[in-house]
Amino acid sequence: MTRTDPAAPPAGPYPAPPLSAPSAGPYTTSPPPAGCTVRDLPALRDALCDRVPGWLRDRRWFAGKDTPLAAVTPVLAELVVEGPAALLLAVVRAGHDELYQLLVGVRDEPPPGLGDDVRIGRAELPGGRRPVLYEATGDAELMGRLLDRIARGDRVGVLRFEHGGGPLPTGLPGRAGTAEQSNSSVLYGDRALLKVLRRPTPGPSPELELLAALDRAGGVRAAAPLGWIRSAPGGPGGGTTLAILQEFVPSRGDGWQLAVEAARACVAGECETVAPLGGFAEEARALGRATARVHAALAAQLGSRAPSPAEAGTLVTALGDRLTEALRELPELGPFERPLRSVQRSLAEAVRRGDAPPVQRVHGDLHLGQALRAEDDWVLIDFEGEPGHSVGERRRPQPVLRDVAAMLRSFDYAAHHALAGLLGAPPGAQSPQDLRGTRLARRASAWAVHNRRAFCAGYAEAGGADPRRAPVLLRAFEADKAVYEAVYEARNRPEWLPIPLAAVRRLAHGRLPAG
DSSP, rough: OOOOOOOOOSSSSSOOOOOOOOOSSSTTSSOOOOBBGGHHHHHHHHHHHHHHHHHHHHTTTOTTTTTTOOOEEEEEEEEOOOOEEEEEEEEEEEETTEEEEEEEESSOOTTTSSSSGEEEEEOGGGGGOOOEEEEOOOHHHHHHHHHHHHTOOOOOTOOOOOEEEEOOOSOOOOOOOOOOSSSSSEEEEETTEEEOSSSSBBOOOOHHHHHHHHHHSSSSOOOOOEEEEEEOOSSSTTBBBBEEEEOOOOSSSSHHHHHHHHHHHHHHHTTTTTTTOOOOOHHHHHHHHHHHHHHHHHHHOEEEOOHHHHHHHHHHHHHHHHHHHHHOOOOGGGGGGGHHHHHHHHHHHHHHOOOOOOOOOOSSSOOOEEEESSSSSEEEEOOOHHHHHHTHHSSSEEEEEHHHHHHHHHHHHHHHHHHHHHTTTTTOOOTTTTTHHHHHHHHHHHHHHHHHHHHHHHHHTTSSOOOOOHHHHHHHHHHHHHHHHHHHHHHGGGGGGGHHHHHHHHHTTTOOOTT
């Protein structure tokens, strides 16, 4: 699709308002306001904290929807663009003592076409000005100005705008990404993507570390890091990465979208004459190869080693602790506790025998939605790790089988998502007497097994150890992931709970993870 971009905005910040202006007429006693400057920052910050609680609770990326949100407290706030169209970058503390980043536009009225849900409220500024505060990632001009800050390596208050050394495009308008994620993305044509970390955490950025390692390794398709925004060490929110500018990866879609489409065709019986289980297996195989290459590159750059006895023990203990917490929250897991504990004991025995797998840096939150199908290969994205875990946990070396197990679970999800779409009902809603539903469910399970096997085969082809040769370890990690999924669905989408519960049942009673 061809898109005509508006003229590029000025490269520098808007000029400060003049000290005086000619009178516009006999009844004018003061010049019209020329927009916001740093002098307005305290009032803007206070207005934002007053207005934002109700708005924040409805955001896709807000984690405390079950908690009343009466107030937020500011951690940092800087006016990164001044003028009639101003941009406020703020980090606030809210909910369960969590940090949230806001990119807030300040104008008399938001640009047309952004939607009513972007409006946060009006601020009361000196001189009777009442500009609107609004979510600004959809404001093409302001996002372009933000990109220019990174390209120039600017400093604004405690904020540091840095680039990775190469030339960056400037004067490009930004376009908000449409995917619903725990972060927000801004696209700059086909050149770059800015990932705005909505829930920033102090300390080194796991994603920046891993993207830089893949960039150094070469030979692995990845979204190279082009720049970033972070707060200065020692100040408010010190040393926190707030946004990452990455190379834009053109693609035909993400793995989830493509897999669900393929699974739907297979389950509906539209591809039986060509391939009984659909034509996605080659894609699954290629994705396995791409995953193995990423693991090999991370190991080469950041190291791979046998875990210490303490680390191996922590690995086993952590699985047990997570299961205990899940059982406390979700009674539906109760019937599977004994066999799940048995799975974990098998893992503990393997570790005691010295069969603990090597550990290294891994993706940490791998699933089909974290893979883009570029023209010539799969590209893994979003290396920040599992949301909700501390930076220390996300940077901790792990067995690569954790990533593999998570991807295998994702194939199962794609198949049953497709099944639910065909049945027009949530998973497990059909009665046992529904023969059509039973027949389609069997096809969905067969599709998942077929593609899980293809992924494992591709992983081995690219030099990784075939995951199916470590059934005890893989079963333990996949069971752990399925339990996590069950708790998530119970909290957020109870109608989808049957998908992970079916996997828990299968894994608890001895079915091998890859099929």
